[in-house]
Amino acid sequence: MPAASDLTDQIAVPTRRQLLGMIGTMGGAAAMYQAMTALGHAAETQFTGPPVLSGARPGASVVVLGAGLAGLAAALELSRAGYSVQVLEYQDRAGGRNYSVRGGDRIVEVGGATQTCEFAPGNYINPGPWRIPHHHRTLLHYCKTLGVELEPFIQNNHNGLIHRSNAFGGQPQRYKELAVDFKGHVSELLGKALNDGALDGKVSAEDKEKLLVAMREWGVLDRNMAFTPSIALSGQRGYDIPPGGGLDPAPTASTPNGLADVLSSNVWTQMGFYFNYVMQTTMFQPKGGMDQIAAGFMRQIGAMVRLNTRVAKIAQDASGVTVDWTDNATGQTGQTKADWCVCTIPPPVLSQIELQASDALLAAVRAVPMNGQLKIGLEMRRRFWEEDYAIYGGHSFTDQAISQLSYPNDKFFQDGPAVLLGAFANGAGALQLTGMTPAERIEVALDQGSVFHPAEYRREFISGVSVPWSRMPWIQGCTSRWTDASRAQHYTNLVTMDGRVVLAGEHATYYGGWMEGSLLSALNAIEQLHQRATAA
Amino acid sequence: MKSPAFVVLLAAVAAIPLAALRAQDSAGGTTNVSISAEGEAVYRQICQACHMADARGGSGAGTGIPALADNPRLADKAYAIDILVNGSGGMPWFTDMLTPQQIAAVLNHVRGHFNAYPDPVTVAEVEQAIAAAGGDS
Structure with missing residues (x-):
């Protein structure tokens, strides 16, 4: 241990765990979460608890467009903060893509x-x-x-099974067999390269020895560093005769697939898929x-949601927001007026609706196509x-x-x-x-x-x-499609409150295609709205 | 399009865009879906998903998906090329799914079959538009 830790020991600095406990007691979960992040734990999401929106002006109102998860979360938190909230939803159900x-x-x-x-x-x-x-x-x-x-x-x-049209004659293979075989062949090849001295200029002698051990153990290679059938290997990829009991025959080893077959299966794409941060167990x-998630929101705020309501126009001026709409079921037209607006209408649809906003926001709305x-x-x-x-x-x-x-x-x-x-x-x-x-x-x-x-x-x-x-007529796509260039040019304009209107949803986050992103977007939008509303 | 490409399917790999892999939910496999080189077939395999088999589009929560049939805006072939190369509103660009040859072929089908614009779109014009957009042709 370096000398500095002796000093900290002397002044009885609390352990990280004790410190987190103290912060949790004093500041609640949000403070503890922030502290955990600062201390190098749990940097998993930017969620620090729902925003605390205090001091809403009595009678202040918000119209929320769209009852997907972003709209529902915005409505729930704004109503809790004291705003009068009306949600307008095009479909005959709430939830949007949160759907079964x-x-x-x-x-x-x-x-x-x-x-x-x-x-x-x-x-x-x-x-x-x-x-x-x-x-x-x-x-x-x-x-x-x-x-x-x-x-x-x-x-x-x-x-599960892996099928690739030009591998194994089109016969699907078990994932575990292909993944174990891929690992084994790669280990054998790296072992050969190391033993041939091909990497001697790249790794130290000490690391070379460690790598050889790692390849033998990780790849389940034999004593000659060869990837060959064995009971130990079958303990990963499965047996020809599996272990039994009593007088059952002894287990026998299965034979791994050859390198060329394993490579043609592209199994590394599935192995890589499971390594993805968002795909990990x-x-x-x-x-x-x-849709039970949307149903959970609706149990809280269902009375605020008007279904079958097609937004025709979103206007704003110094005094408020006016939304023109038509009832899909009855043909009735109407207007909803509010002080502020959270608009979660997806860009392909929103770009087709008259929206009174800055040129920068309108350009951003037109710049986000969707995957189908x-x-x-x-x-x-x-x-x-x-x-x-x-x-x-x-x-x-x-x-x-x-x-x-x-x-x-x-x-x-x-x-x-x-x-x-x-x-x-x-x-x-x-x-x-x-x-x-x-x-x-x-x-x-x-x-x-x-x-x-x-x-x-x-x-x-x-x-x-x-x-x-x-x-799907209500969205015309599934997930928003950003590029590095469109992010740089349009993202900040899309997510920044524009007068009395702020956008939220799956398109207004770095976490596109995930409900988490829609919710984080909504929480950020209502924080902007609340700041504007209480400063006005 | 009387060329060998009429019968030979290009093995265009419809890879999931890399940007999508960063965060969005996606299938775990990389599919290997062939797209025809011939304009009518490209329209059927790709475009009619949104613009419909008759190219009449359809209604939605907004103004809907635009018709390509009898569309006066498509008289300007530079406009038509720009839409496929750069996207427009809810419609994405198709330069990462279709080759310049396929883009030219399908534009000629849309402009010639669903409309009656006689001037053909050339592969060179599509490649120029892609280069102008900063991409590889």
């Missing part, structure tokens, strides 16, 4: 294609957000305080569907993935347009129908599927998904439903 589709639900697309979901009671898909990282503390805070029960989302399933999902992801839910008569494949939740991946299958993370071992996520398509694959009729999409999903479960997929299929985000 169940039996009886209708999906009407731009262009008129209409689907009615036929899933059995209790079954659903989450077409939008579907998994919650453990470090999304804002969202977890609201789930806890709103009484939304969470359960594990089985993210990394080592027994533990992950959660709400019991019974993602697509999801498909397929209801199957039984859980053949569990019963026949020992796959319990998590994913199987393919290079086809559907991109992946995901298995239900709840109700394991139950009899009766269950719903698979039969596609989570991005990019060109999503657009190709979106351009089809709903029936064609299901046919492609069944065709492509059959590579994983050929005997069961069509036989057990009951019904399917697709959600092509580009064709």
Whole structure:
């Protein structure tokens, strides 16, 4: 220990834990959280607890446009702070992309294609957000305080399947086998390079010895540093004859795949995927569907939300904000006036609505296009993935347009129908599927998904439903698309309060595509609004 | 488009944009989806997702998705190229999904089939627009 620590010991500096306890006692959770971050722990999100908005002027009012998570959180916190809040929502439900589709639900697309979901009671898909990282503390805070029960989302399933059209003759392989084999081959090659002296100029003799040990242990190589079949290796990738009991035969080793086959599988893309900060376990999902989060907000502030309300114009002047709207159900037109406005309408829609704001804000709204992801839910008569494949939740991946299958993370071992996520398509694959009729999409999903479960997929299929985000009339996209250039030019203009209007939502955050980002955006927006309102 | 490309599918890799991988939720696999080299097929595989098979667009919470059929703004081919190279409003740019050849082909289909503008868009014009936008053609 350096001398400085002797000195600090003498003056009895509290341990970090004691210090955090003291700060927590004195300053509450927010202060402790800030202190933890400052001390190098928990730098996971910029959430420090909901903002404390004190001193709102009596009678001050806010109109919130959009009842997605950003609008709902803004409305909840502003109403708690004493503002009079009215929320206007285009759809006949709250939640926006916080959305679950169940039996009886209708999906009407731009262009008129209409689907009615036929899933059995209790079954659903989450077409939008579907998994919650453990470090999304804002969202977890609201789930806890709103009484939304969470359960594990089985993210990394080592027994899931990997399919790549030009690998293994198109036969899917278990993730654990490919990942272990990739690790083993890479270890063997690095070991060879080290032993051949190829890296002698790059690493010290001491590090070379450590690396050789690491490669042997990590890659499960044999005593000659070769990646060969062994019982030890089978302890990672699985056995030919697995361990039994009593007079059962002794276990036998499985044979790893060759380097060329493993490389053709591209398994490193899945291994890398699970390394992503936002993809790391533990992950959660709400019991019974993602829309339970919106339902939790609505239990608190449902009375403030006007559904079926299409915003036609957003005007502002020195005295307030005026929103013109039309009721989708009755055709009735009306105006809502308020002192301030939180607008969460997504940019593709907002850019088509008359908005009185600075040129800089209007340019920013036009600069944020959206990606058009697509999801498909397929209801199957039984859980053949569990019963026949020992796959319990998590994913199987393919290079086809559907991109992946995901298995239900709840109700394991139950009899009766269950719903698979039969596609989570991005990019060109999503657009190709979106351009089809709903029936064609299901046919492609069944065709492509059959590579994983050929005997069961069509036989057990009951019904399917697709959600092509580009064709959802209320949003015309799924996730906002920023570039470094558009961030530099437009982001600050987009998120800065403009007169009496401040924007919030998934597009107004560095955490695009995640509910956490929408909530952080909303909390920052209402802090700006409150500061303006109390300074006025 | 009477060329070998008429029958040969370009194995254009529809990689997830790198920017999306930084934070957004995304599928874990990299898909390898082929896009045709032929304008009509590019329209069907890509454009009609939003603009619909008949290129008539559709209504939404705002003014909706614009029609490409009988669209007077597309008479200006520089405008049409600019939309695909730089995006516009809710519509993203397509330079990271389509090659300059595919962009020219689909623009000629949209401007020739759904409209009657005779002047063809050339690959060189698309490449110039991409270069002007600061990208690689």
